[in-house]
Amino acid sequence: VTTTTPSDRAPGEVFDGTGPRKPRRGDEFECDVLGLDARGAPRGRVGVHRVEFEGRATGALPGARVRGVVTSRRRAELSARVLEVVTASPHAVPPRCAHVRDCGGCRFQDLAYDVQLEELARNARARLAPLAPFGCEPGPVLGVRDPWRYRNKMDFTFAARRWREQDDDGRHPDFALGLHASGHHEKALDVRACHLQGEVGDRILSLARSLALEHGLRPWDLAHHTGFLRHLVVRRSEASDEWLVYVVTSHEDEPRFETWWRALLAAEPRITTLVHGPTSRVSGVALGDEDRVLFGPGHVREALGSATFRVSARSFFQTNSAQAQRLLDVVRAFALGERAVGGTLLDLYCGAGLFSIALAPAFERVVGVELVEAAVLDARANAEANGVRHAHFEVADAAAWLVQQTQDGAAHAPFDVAIVDPPRAGVHESVVRALALAGPPRLVYVACHLESAARDLAPLLDGSLGVPYRLERSALVDLFPHTPHLEGVFALVRP
Numbered sequence: 001v002t003t004t005t006p007s008d009r010a011p012g013e014v015f016d017g018t019g020p021r022k023p024r025r026g027d028e029f030e031c032d033v034l035g036l037d038a039r040g041a042p043r044g045r046v047g048v049h050r051v052e053f054e055g056r057a058t059g060a061l062p063g064a065r066v067r068g069v070v071t072s073r074r075r076a077e078l079s080a081r082v083l084e085v086v087t088a089s090p091h092a093v094p095p096r097c098a099h100v101r102d103c104g105g106c107r108f109q110d111l112a113y114d115v116q117l118e119e120l121a122r123n124a125r126a127r128l129a130p131l132a133p134f135g136c137e138p139g140p141v142l143g144v145r146d147p148w149r150y151r152n153k154m155d156f157t158f159a160a161r162r163w164r165e166q167d168d169d170g171r172h173p174d175f176a177l178g179l180h181a182s183g184h185h186e187k188a189l190d191v192r193a194c195h196l197q198g199e200v201g202d203r204i205l206s207l208a209r210s211l212a213l214e215h216g217l218r219p220w221d222l223a224h225h226t227g228f229l230r231h232l233v234v235r236r237s238e239a240s241d242e243w244l245v246y247v248v249t250s251h252e253d254e255p256r257f258e259t260w261w262r263a264l265l266a267a268e269p270r271i272t273t274l275v276h277g278p279t280s281r282v283s284g285v286a287l288g289d290e291d292r293v294l295f296g297p298g299h300v301r302e303a304l305g306s307a308t309f310r311v312s313a314r315s316f317f318q319t320n321s322a323q324a325q326r327l328l329d330v331v332r333a334f335a336l337g338e339r340a341v342g343g344t345l346l347d348l349y350c351g352a353g354l355f356s357i358a359l360a361p362a363f364e365r366v367v368g369v370e371l372v373e374a375a376v377l378d379a380r381a382n383a384e385a386n387g388v389r390h391a392h393f394e395v396a397d398a399a400a401w402l403v404q405q406t407q408d409g410a411a412h413a414p415f416d417v418a419i420v421d422p423p424r425a426g427v428h429e430s431v432v433r434a435l436a437l438a439g440p441p442r443l444v445y446v447a448c449h450l451e452s453a454a455r456d457l458a459p460l461l462d463g464s465l466g467v468p469y470r471l472e473r474s475a476l477v478d479l480f481p482h483t484p485h486l487e488g489v490f491a492l493v494r495p
């Protein structure tokens with residue numbers, strides 16, 4: 001990294017990348033923004049030099065021209081800071097959210113949605129580079145029709161330390177209910193409205209806050225491990241217009257808690273279920289040690305196509321219901337290919353049974369494996385409710401279960417198609433080895449983190465684990481507009 005001092009420059013000199021002189025720290029320049037990285041930070045070029053800007057800068061969007069200052073150089077790569085936007089991007093749109101500067105959640109919201117999709121596709125190609133030698137060329141990202149109010153579940157945090165925003169009005173410095181400020185885990189933004197959730201969700205958020213203040217319920221203090229209210233998870237089903245509220249607290253017995261939740265239910269009658277999950281854990285996961293349903297059936301009812309799904313507080317369900325149908329269509333096409341009805345489907349990391357139940361008519365037998373017991377109970381109930389009698393669901397760690405299936409070195413796991421849809425971290429390497437050993441003729445990997453997919457799939461494609469798979473096709477689906485997250489689906493076949 002070059003650390004030449006700014007005083008080496010001639011006064012007024014503007015670096016333009018032409019000529020033999022190398023750029024130095026403190027050099028100012030102008031460049032077009034050519035794209036954004038996964039964090040939303042702009043990229044550009046000055047002469048032969050690639051410029052990576054540090055962090056997000058308002059208005060520094062693809063198509064804009066910006067003035068920047070070099071902060072460091074490594075060979076032809078410059079790090080820089082945006083000083084100002086000289087020409088606005090034709091793709092800039094007004095942000096919707098009052099918290100856009102500090103939240104970091106919807107960091108692409110000031111960029112037109114069609115250009116967001118182009119940026120996501122470009123970033124995806126870089127993130128999937130390890131799969132390029134195996135013919136991975138995902139096409140355009142499948143976008144959504146409406147990129148707002150699409151989430152069916154939001155996890156909000158109560159915090160004793162409130163993040164101060166630019167237009168701060170100084171209210172309740174020691175109480176916040178909302179989302180973590182970008183890069184600041186111990187503080188929360190006091191979110192008034194989140195345009196990712198339905199409007200009733202905003203009302204529940206606001207009532208939960210005002211009633212907690214009124215009844216003197218203290219938020220959790222992450223530093224001192226004191227306080228009571230920890231998380232508020234709001235889940236809705238558009239299909240049935242049901243709303244589930246899951247409250248995670250630091251302990252069980254708090255005399256004013258019942259007054260609080262009863263007041264919440266009275267003020268918002270659209271809440272159909274309220275679940276309480278006390279936890280003694282110090283970590284910030286929005287899960288109680290054990291749940292108690294205080295009101296309602298304990299779940300919401302989702303619908304996709306002709307199938308219905310009950311989803312309880314602890315179960316995973318695709319968070320964008322409208323786009324989940326699109327994802328399901330891709331997974332179905334990739335899993336079935338040209339094959340005739342019959343055989344066994346393995347649905348590894350099956351959640352509440354979405355893929356198992358939707359694809360069950362095409363198989364003789366379906367086996368779903370999932371770690372969270374509540375999700376497996378949902379999956380069993382969902383199979384029954386949808387008339388699926390040939391699906392079997394097990395509570396197990398996917399790695400341990402699959403390794404067990406393929407023990408003794410024998411490839412005797414009789415699966416014709418395996419769908420693998422792990423959390424962001426991807427799968428343990430023992431799962432990759434067990435999949436290679438089991439060798440289902442068709443393997444569909446569904447990834448919410450593309451780097452994990454690239455790492456997990458490469459050994460199945462390069463022949464290092466026996467007969468290599470061939471990457472038949474791949475697709476990218478946007479389930480999370482305005483964010484850098486992207487879903488990838490990969491179909492692998494074995495000759």
Ligand SMILES: C[S@@+](CC[C@H](N)C(=O)[O-])C[C@H]1O[C@@H](n2cnc3c(N)ncnc32)[C@H](O)[C@@H]1O
Nearest residue numbers: 316349350351354370371372397398421422423
């Ligand atoms: C991305 S979700 C996929 C769920 C399901 N395929 C769907 O589309 O609704 C990942 C699931 O893996 C489960 N899970 C996490 N770790 C696991 C493990 N070690 N073994 C089995 N399941 C696990 C989670 O509880 C979650 O339900």
